[in-house]
Every structure is written in structure tokens, then in C-alpha cells.
Amino acid sequence: MSPVIARPAPEQDDDYAVTAEFYDVLQARQDSMRVERLYGGAVASAxxxxxxxxxxxxxxxxxxxANSQVDVHAVEPSRAMRGPLMTRLASLPAELRARVTVHPEPLGEAGLRGVADVAVCHNVVACLSPASRRALWPAVAASLVPGGSLFLQLPPARVPGDDIVRVLPEQQVGRHHYGGRVTMSGAGDRIQTRFDYWVRAGAGVLRESTETFWMWPAWRAELVSDLAPYRFVPRTGVCDPDVLAMTLRGP
Structure with a gap:
């Protein structure tokens, strides 16, 4: 019998090739605290x-x-972002690694069915066009069991009229200082988000990098309406202005 040879997955353009290097250094600590605040209690109930x-x-x-005792399914199509994720998971004790599966394809291609009672979309929905966003919901519904909960970080509600600039505090790694700046600009019905990164030593800049993303605004009520055809209803008792919490009704 001939051996079965797996075909290599087709390569895709990676929108995070630049950001992956700087994300953990500049934003991970603050994002970890935000993640714990937004979803920690819900995950603990899984x-x-x-x-x-x-x-x-x-x-x-x-x-x-850390907060649960259940299996975790991590869906990350970006090779650049998946690299640090896998490295981080490799450093965990074996008993923790045994509970996490990393899926390197979009959720709609992962074939997950009824694997979770809690789903989290953090820092994701804003980066999806309305069509891509709507295509995600049936895959999320299929992955959850009836009664399961979906928690998603809300995108901006509108396109900004003026540029919004946020400077990321510099972080020192050895003799180098890493810094960044985020600029959000309105562009029709979309938001252009530009990340400028730099590495400096003393007063001199060693290198600079830029990466630009598109974001799409959406109101909370718009997302509730988009999710309704897939049996999602607003979850009671959750009133965080940054998060939309939904429950999957039974068939």
C-alpha cells in the first residue's frame, strides 16, 4: 500500500507579517489585562x-x-501570529498543552462541531468586512452547543471624522527600545489603521516598519441582527460597553 502523503496547505498572504514581531513587546501586557477583564469570568464557567x-x-x-479545566480550540490562520502562539504553548507544562488544539485555517474550514460552550472573538470582528463577518456566524454557531455563549469585542461604531493617533509606550529589550504608533483614519465606509513601529538604540533609530489594516465599523444592534438568523439572542446580565454577549438557542 502506498503511503498517504499530506498535501501542503496553500500559502496565503499574511497581513500580520510585520506586526507579529512587535505585538507582544508593545501590547501584550495591556491586552492580557483587558482579556481577563472582558472574558475571564465567562471562561471560568465553561x-x-x-x-x-x-x-x-x-x-x-x-x-x-489558566481559568478553566476544559479543552481550548485556538483558531489562527495567520502563520506570522501562529508562530509566537505555538512557541508560547510549547513552553507550557504537558498537562496544559494536552488541552489546547491550534487550528491553522479559518473557522469555517476547521470543521468544528459542538466543541465548546464558550466562544470568544477578541480583536477580530472589526477586521472583517461585513460579508466576511456574516460568513463567520454560521461557523461559530456550529462550533457551539445549544445554550453556549459568544462573547465578541465590539468594533468601532462609526468611522472617525478626524485622525485618531495613539502612541504605544516604548519597551526596552536589552540595549534596544521598541516603540510604535497607531493612526486611525476615515476612508469612506472603512477605517484605515496604520501601525508605525521603530527600534532604536540611544538616540539613533535602527529600523522602522509600517503595516496597514482595514477596519469596518458596526453598531451593536447591527451585529445582534446579523447573528439572529443563526439562533443567537442577547445574553442577559452582561452590560459591558466593549463586549457583545450572545447565547445560542436550541434548535
């Missing part, structure tokens, strides 16, 4: 599994392993 949609370098995944 009894079947946690689905992390758009796991990135692993902030929600690691929090889920």
Missing part, C-alpha cells in the same frame, strides 16, 4: 470547551487554559 476565534499570539488562549 464546562465543555472554549473556542478562541482569531487567537493571535495567544492572549485569550492562555487565559482560557
Amino acid at each position: 464546562r465543555l470547551g472554549v473556542l478562541d476565534v482569531g487567537a493571535g499570539t495567544g492572549r485569550v488562549t492562555l487565559m482560557s487554559l
